[in-house]
Amino acid sequence: MVKKFINDRITRLLQIKALKLSFTLILSVLYFQPAFSQESSPGDIPSDEASIAAGKATFQELCTVCHAVDKRVVGPALMNVYERRDLPWIISFVKNSQKVISSGDPYAVALYNEYNKTQMSNFDYLSDEEIINIVAYIKHETDNPATPQAAASEDAAAGGAEAVEQGGIPSQYLTAILAGLLVILVIILGVLMLIISVLTKYLKDKKDLDEESQELVAQKLDFGKFFTSSGFLGLMIFLFAAVAFKSVIDGLYTVGVQQNYEPTQPIAFSHALHAGEYEIDCNYCHTGVMKSKNANIPSANICMNCHGQILTESPEIAKIYKALDYDKRTQTYGPNQKPIEWVRIHNLPDLAYFNHSQHVKVGGIECQTCHGEIQEMTVVKQHANLTMGWCIDCHRQTDVNTVGNKYYDQLVELHEASNKNQLKVKDIGGLECSKCHY
Template identity: 45%
Template sequence: MRNFSSHFRSLLKPLALAGIIAISAVNFSFGQEAAPADSSATASTAPSAGGGPAGDAAAGEALFKSNCGACHAIDKRVLGPALAGINQKQSNEWLHKWIKNSQGLIASGDKDAVAIFEEFNKMAMPAFPQLSDADIDNILAYVEEAGAKKPEAATAAGGATAAAEDTGVSSFMIIGLVAVVLIAFLVIVVLNRVIGTLERLLVTKEAEQNVYVEDEEAEAEEKDRFRVVKQLAKNKKFVFFVVLALLITLGSFGYMDMWNTGVQTGYQPVQPIKFSHQLHAGTNQIDCQYCHSGAWKSKNATIPSLNICMNCHKYVQATDKYNGEISPEIQKIYTALDYNPETQKYGNNTRPIEWVRIHNLPDLAYFNHSQHVSVAGIECQKCHGPIQEMEEVYQYSPLTMKWCINCHKETEVNSKGNAYYDKVIAAHDSIKKGEKVTAAVLGGLECGKCHY
């Protein structure tokens, strides 16, 4: 129905145009019927073609086309001027001279020849000495005859129009055609309203059908929600790439977890006594080896005994911060030693402080503090971080094999003034001299080489 409506409406303009053409055709036909009645009058009023050059127009047409047609036309300007009416503008004698030798006529100073030469950008017409006077007369006769045809045709058309205006039959036909057009217009309007009503009904029907189809599609989608998943599961390439991606992802996470196993960077346990390294090593600037005396002479840095604490806290009790009372943390030291601050005597009910170890290497790793502190001269902060700023100590470095190896690659050995390397250098010098070097010379008799 929609296609019919659109096609029908597209025919309205052609139908209206056809009606206009039909009216014009009727007017023209009646004008033609009236024209013969006045043909004699038209013929009698036509201008006479006499008085022109005495030549053969038929022969002149062939000569004009072969010699003049390239540059001239009868009724329009080409390279040269239009030739219609040239016989009335110039004399026959002048035309003969111009055609045979236009350049000579210009050179003689002829006013008309010079004016034409100037008008056409000083382009002289080629001379035609091969044409005889009879040939030129024939050409001029053809030009006059061809130029007279168009005015006669225009006069005949004017007479036919006047005859059509005088007839009364054409007016009657026009009124009839107008009535037919009006009736057709009314029919078109009525049909258009009917088509509009049918279209609205059709649209309503299609909307109802679309709603029904959408409901069916929605129900079908609800019934088969996993249709796409089922299709992808049948695709072997897709399944392969999904499994591969899962393996790579899970493997990456597993590798990272395994790599970080045993790494306790940032580990900060709660200690039984809130000992502040910031206060002791930072503010009071107590050397690390005063408490950890084993760091410069043994494998272990050692945990300081409470006797070392009592060297200071037998007298330092921080009572000014606790309203004359002994600091609770210092009191814990006294309690562990069964020490009475009033009598300054120790009892027999002593018990150790259970410190929680922070830096803990696996049993398979051998680390010697004296080798790094005494021999290499490495500061405690290199491994333990800014210990003088820590209120509570935490593990600063990862202490992994990779971390240790990178440090050994970057640290430069300074052997000057170091007794440990003096023995090694002496052994190397002996080897260079070819002397015998035993394992004992290289420290093979030290117990720690085997027993650690």
């Protein structure tokens, strides 16, 4: 009996194993199929994650300014480019496109003319391997196109994570929660009233109550008397005074604070389009962030790197041409140039000193921490309140980014000897008046 049972178990186990094995086999065949069929395509495009990740990094650093995988930007969509051209051609074109074009390669010449003779930059400093990695990334993106839905949910997740990280409840939720609590309180009050009236009615019908209890039951709640009592009036006056006092103080604190300031700009320039959809690096336009105090607003010449060719008929782009006194037929610039008058949004008073490169380059802080999700804004809006309290709060809470920064090595050692907390900005003088005030 027992033996049969054990035998049964073993056969079942073996069956499961066999099932699993064949399943793995099917999966691996499915998985490797693209790899087999790839052999017919020229050259070897790696498909391992490391190459793809390396390619992605290079692509985003150097190419997204002009290319996207799935759509035309300044240059063509690069989807399937490894099928249009072979690897050696792509490598030589990326290294020096002008050389390929001037050699008379008919494909390159046709492409060059199709793109109004826009010159692609030379990347002769890239190695063959680096370029092959870019192609690996392009192939990966071609095979697995990102769905907008996935991206959106990723964004939502990131947003949620941010809210958790900041450790606070967003104010709109707070209001909703308070309103919810109020509704619950009113319902509880209603139910209590109902219970009281039912009980009173029940007790009134009862005859065998003593006198005291009868009096209590007969007693009515006298609202008129309650509202005119001095205790109630005193409480109300106190509450009113407290609310008024707090709003005056709050009002005073916001003098000169321009949070959520969102002026209309002279040209309908959209970060959602440029930095979001086309993923142009912030650095490409705000050229100072990494190396100086000011981030800089780009000059119209930077716009012309692209708008010399794209959307030349748009009335908004015509404003750029006007500022540069540019004639799009002759493609020449005239003498009557004047800067575009962008409306400044973020502006600290002159008494405060703030330096971008210190925060972005040395501190490793993302633009979004201070400026919000700029890449989703059609019109830029001031995200933080830029008060002294805001600067100080962050300096109290933020760890100094000391990794790989020799400048801090000794300081970290000294700090760790006397203190078990991480080195914060406040420990390096981030709360000293003279660091921020001239």
